Amino acid sequence: MTDETSAVVARGLRKTYGRTTALDGFDLTVPRGTVCGLLGPNGAGKTTALRVLTTLLRFDAGHARVAGHDVTRRPERVRAAIGLTGQYAAVDETLSGRQNLVLFGRLRHLPARMVRQRSDELLDQFGLTDVAGRSAATYSGGMRRRLDLAASLITTPEVLFLDEPTTGLDPRSRNGLWDAIRTLVTGGTTVLLTTQYLEEADQLADRISVVDAGRVVAEGTPAELKTRFGADRIELVVRHAGQLPAAAGLVERVTGGQVHVDRETRRLSAPVADRITALADLLRALQDASIAVEDVVLRRPTLDEAFLNITGHGASERTEVAA
Amino acid sequence: MSTTVEMVRRPSSGAEQAPPSGALGRLRWAVVDGWVMTGRNMRHVIRSPEEIVLYFSLPIMFVLVFGYVFGSGMAVPGDGSYREFLLPGVFVMTMLYGLGATASQIAVDTGRGVVDRFRSLPMARSALLTGRAGADLLRALLELTVLVVCGLLVGWRWRNGVGDALAAVGLILLLRLAFTWLGILLGLLVPNPDTVSVIVFPFAFPLTALSNVFVAPELLPDWLGAIAAWNPLSATVAAARELFGNPGTGGESWAAQHALLLAVGWPVLLIAVLAPLAVRRYQRLSR
Ligand SMILES: Nc1ncnc2c1ncn2[C@@H]1O[C@H](COP(=O)(O)OP(=O)(O)OP(=O)(O)O)[C@@H](O)[C@H]1O
Ligand SMILES: [Mg+2]
Numbered sequence: 001m002t003d004e005t006s007a008v009v010a011r012g013l014r015k016t017y018g019r020t021t022a023l024d025g026f027d028l029t030v031p032r033g034t035v036c037g038l039l040g041p042n043g044a045g046k047t048t049a050l051r052v053l054t055t056l057l058r059f060d061a062g063h064a065r066v067a068g069h070d071v072t073r074r075p076e077r078v079r080a081a082i083g084l085t086g087q088y089a090a091v092d093e094t095l096s097g098r099q100n101l102v103l104f105g106r107l108r109h110l111p112a113r114m115v116r117q118r119s120d121e122l123l124d125q126f127g128l129t130d131v132a133g134r135s136a137a138t139y140s141g142g143m144r145r146r147l148d149l150a151a152s153l154i155t156t157p158e159v160l161f162l163d164e165p166t167t168g169l170d171p172r173s174r175n176g177l178w179d180a181i182r183t184l185v186t187g188g189t190t191v192l193l194t195t196q197y198l199e200e201a202d203q204l205a206d207r208i209s210v211v212d213a214g215r216v217v218a219e220g221t222p223a224e225l226k227t228r229f230g231a232d233r234i235e236l237v238v239r240h241a242g243q244l245p246a247a248a249g250l251v252e253r254v255t256g257g258q259v260h261v262d263r264e265t266r267r268l269s270a271p272v273a274d275r276i277t278a279l280a281d282l283l284r285a286l287q288d289a290s291i292a293v294e295d296v297v298l299r300r301p302t303l304d305e306a307f308l309n310i311t312g313h314g315a316s317e318r319t320e321v322a323a
Numbered sequence: 324m325s326t327t328v329e330m331v332r333r334p335s336s337g338a339e340q341a342p343p344s345g346a347l348g349r350l351r352w353a354v355v356d357g358w359v360m361t362g363r364n365m366r367h368v369i370r371s372p373e374e375i376v377l378y379f380s381l382p383i384m385f386v387l388v389f390g391y392v393f394g395s396g397m398a399v400p401g402d403g404s405y406r407e408f409l410l411p412g413v414f415v416m417t418m419l420y421g422l423g424a425t426a427s428q429i430a431v432d433t434g435r436g437v438v439d440r441f442r443s444l445p446m447a448r449s450a451l452l453t454g455r456a457g458a459d460l461l462r463a464l465l466e467l468t469v470l471v472v473c474g475l476l477v478g479w480r481w482r483n484g485v486g487d488a489l490a491a492v493g494l495i496l497l498l499r500l501a502f503t504w505l506g507i508l509l510g511l512l513v514p515n516p517d518t519v520s521v522i523v524f525p526f527a528f529p530l531t532a533l534s535n536v537f538v539a540p541e542l543l544p545d546w547l548g549a550i551a552a553w554n555p556l557s558a559t560v561a562a563a564r565e566l567f568g569n570p571g572t573g574g575e576s577w578a579a580q581h582a583l584l585l586a587v588g589w590p591v592l593l594i595a596v597l598a599p600l601a602v603r604r605y606q607r608l609s610r
Contacts, residue, residue, distance in 0.1 A: 054443050058609050076342040080445035090440035094367045106359045107446040109352070135370065151440065 007032045007159045007190035008053060012062035015048055015214075022048040023059065024214035030159075030192055030207075035185055037205030038194040041311055045214040046194040047087050050163050053192070054084045067158045083157030087164050087194075089144045090151070093137040097128050097147050100136060105154045115154075122150040125180070127173070141168045149177065153184075160184065162193040166200060178204060198303040208303075212311045222303055229309045230301025231257075231271035234278055238266050239292035247291050254282045272298075342445050353447040360454020361461065364428070368462055378424075379469055382417040386410070386473055389537060400539045403570025410470075410479040411491070411563035412536030415556055417466055418499040419531065423523035425459055425506025430516040433608060442608070452605060456503045463499040467492060482568030491566035494586045498559045501593035508601040535560050539571050540579065552578040555593065558585035 008030035015023040022045045030036040038046045051057040053066055055075040064071040067081035084090075091100050098119055105115035123129045126146040136144060145168050152160065160181075166174045181191055181204060195201050201208050202222045210218040210225070218225060234255065238247045244261060248268055252259050255278055257271040272278040275298050286293055343349050368375065389397075390406040399408045432438055432451065441451055481488040506523075513519040531537075533547065534556040540548040551557055552574065561582035565572045578585060 051439075056439055056442055056609060076445055079443055080342050082443065084440070084443045086436060086439050088436040088439075090436035090438075092363070092437050093435070094370050095363070099366065103359070103363050104440065104444065107356060107441070107444045107450075109355070109445070 005032060006030060006065075007034075008036070008064075008066055008192055010049070010053065010062065010064045013049065013052060013059055013064060014061040015045075015052060015057065015059045021214055023052065023062075026062070026211075026215050028209055028216060030190055032190050033185060033188050034206040035181065035191040035193065035204050037201035037208045038192065038211055039198065039201055039208055039307060040194075040211030044211040044311075046211055047163055048214075049211070050084075050086070050161050050192070050194065054082055054161050055079055081158040083152035083155075083160045085149050085152045085162050085165055087167075089148045091136050091144060091147050094135060096133050096135055097139070097143075098123060098132040100147060101151060101154060104151050108155055110155065118154055122153060126150045126176075142170055142173060145169055146173060149180075153180075156184065156187065157189060159190045159192065162191065164194055164196060166195070166197065174200075198307060202303050210307065210310050218310045225306045225310075226301045226303060229306035230303070231273070231305070232275050232301060233269050233299045234272045234275075234282065235267060235269040235295075235297045235299060236282075236286075236293055237295040238268070239294050241266050243291045244268070246289060247286065250285045250289060250291070251282065254278060254285055266294075269299075349447070353449050353453065356447040356450035357453035357457060359446075360450045361457030364454055364458030365461055367428070368458070379466065381420065382413050382466070382470055383473055385413050385416065386470075386477060389413075390477055397538070398542060399570050400541055400574070404478060406477050407479050407569045408539075408564070408571040409537070410474040410477075411567060411569055412534075412560050414467060414470055414495055414563065415498065415560045416531050416536050417470060418463060418495060418502055419527050419556065420523075421459065421463060421466070421499060422502045422506040422509075422527065423520045424462075425455065425503050426510035426513070426523060427516040427520035429455060429507050429510025430514050430519050433511060433605075434514050434516065438608065449602075452507055452601065455507060456500060459503040459506075460496055460499060463496055467495065479569070480567075483566060487566040487568070491563040494559055494562050494566070494583075497587070497590045498555070501555075501590035501597070504594055504597035504601055508597055508604060511601060511604040530554065530556060535571070539574070540576070541574055549576065552576045555585075555589035558582055558589050562586035 006029050008028060010026055010028040013023045013026035014021070024045075026045065026049055028036070028049070038049065040046050048057065052059045053064055053071060055071055055078050058072075066078045069077035069081065071078055092103065095103065101119035101122055102115050105118060106112070110118070120129075123132045126149065128143065128146060128150070131139065131143060136147060139147065145165075149162075149165060152162075162181075166177055169177065178200075181193075185191060191204075193204070205222065207219065207221055208225055209216045218229065220228065234251075236247070236251070238244060241263065244263065244266060248259050248261055251268050251270050255270045255272050259268055259270045261268055279296070279298060283293075283296070343352055386406075386409070389409055394405040394409065397405045399405050432455075438451070442448065481491075509519055509523070510516075513522065534551050534554040536556060538551075540551040540557065542548075543551055558578065561572060561574075561579060562585070564570070565582055572582070573579060
């Protein structure tokens with residue numbers, strides 16, 4: 001994939017705020033028609049990267065192209081090709097939902113009739129028809145978020161930027177948005193999204209870039225990242241709490257990995273290299289030591305683990321995705 | 324979110340115009356977008372009627388309090404009714420107080436996320452500022468209409484024909500435009516809308532007091548009179564009095580003799596200085 005045919009190309013982006021370095025050699029390539037997920041802990045520079053790529057923010061060094069246009073030299077071309085839903089709702093609170101969409105449609109220089117028609121379609125699709133006449137200030141957080149998303153879809157963008165698009169959405173709206181994104185991608189749109197929900201990245205993204213301290217530190221498909229940075233785990237629950245220490249010793253000897261013990265649930269877990277051998281060896285050892293086991297599972301690595309291993313710290317306190 | 328399949332039906336293939344590359348095309352977009360933003364800002368005015376009522380209560384109160392309570396004790400140079408002398412001053416003063424609204428609305432607009440949406444759209448970037456100016460002028464026209472009706476009710480008249488009266492209104496609006504740019508600059512410098520709407524008062528009040536709005540400069544001590552005569556507010560007030568044919572015009576000073584010239588010169592000078600400063604500050608939003 002060459003730079004010319006990619007929807008988003010960033011090379012060596014640097015951006016400092018006073019003494020804070022928000023972007024520190026940020027490189028990214030997103031092929032056309034794909035979904036790229038940016039993952040990273042709070043303050044990693046995800047929002048800053050999106051703001052640079054959407055022409056909202058000047059940067060100190062490096063260069064970036066979006067939809068084939070240089071972000072610095074042809075910002076107006078970039079703006080005509082993109083849609084953006086930022087981390088914080090960007091709607092006019094005083095205006096009603098419909099007035100917002102009509103305003104943004106007119107500022108995209110669509111004919112008036114088409115603007116009205118398109119606004120009604122979007123209000124319907126995002127479940128806002130009932131509140132379309134109310135001022136956005138009276139909307140709930142999720143409703144405002146949906147209006148914000150609708151506003152970035154008035155015209156079908158070539159490249160759609162979404163900064164934590166489903167934060168604050170109920171599961172139904174979240175699924176709806178995921179469907180909408182998949183449909184857009186089928187139509188040829190490229191999507192670059194940031195998220196704190198690893199499950200979301202897993203579900204949506206063709207490729208994931210993990211951002212930490214202003215640069216991309218790992219990149220690949222969700223499956224690649226999981227195998228590269230995560231490990232299969234074996235988990236077992238012993239019947240008698242008194243046998244936990246003995247069981248932990250056995251698990252450690254068999255797997256050679258660090259054992260995690262949860263006293264409350266009498267659960268032990270450890271990473272394993274060879275799933276089946278480890279399982280067989282462990283069961284035999286447990287039987288020999290007469291340790292009663294209630295449950296044994298082998299777990300595939302999760303993106304969560306991969307993420308923790310890459311960045312050395314959690315996505316954030318907001319990471320809710322089940323392990 | 325019901326069906327999402329239609330979402331991809333490209334709503335606009337070809338309908339959305341590419342950004343213009345020529346200077347003329349750019350200008351057309353700047354005008355069109357400025358007009359759309361003017362409409363958006365006017366909708367804000369309409370959406371908050373209580374603000375309008377509050378807004379008009381101040382100048383009307385000035386007309387009543389100064390015209391009837393203090394007015395009996397106020398002298399007008401030459402002869403004439405104090406209320407007729409007062410009204411052009413109140414017109415201009417109302418323009419000055421509009422500055423606070425300009426500043427706080429700019430602060431609200433640029434402080435909230437919505438400015439990011441505007442700045443990521445393929446619209447003319449100037450439209451956020453020109454739309455503000457357009458809405459301010461429309462609103463000022465509305466205010467002037469209300470004040471003129473009030474004035475007519477308390478005995479104020481224009482006496483030199485409609486042409487001169489319209490010229491006076493034009494000069495008053497020109498000054499309002501200068502205040503708009505000052506308001507935009509303030510709103511960008513002090514991005515807290517609550518603070519900025521209040522900081523306007525400590526400097527608007529002395530500016531009004533040290534002018535010819537309430538008292539003719541000749542009746543003030545010499546040095547105060549000189550300041551009052553050169554005050555940009557005074558220039559517009561004096562020119563408006565002249566054009567409306569209201570009492571209290573003329574005077575010894577050069578400034579008073581050339582009120583019309585100054586009423587054009589001051590606002591033009593202010594705009595020439597303030598607008599580039601405000602635009603520069605506005606561009607710094609992308610830092
Ligand atoms: N306007 C600003 N002024 C000063 N520092 C800033 C500004 N914006 C961002 N930063 C800093 O830049 C760094 C990157 O911030 P950014 O918002 O890009 O992180 P993020 O990855 O989006 O985090 P989050 O997951 O919390 O949204 C942080 O250290 C932040 O404090
Ligand atoms: Mg962020």
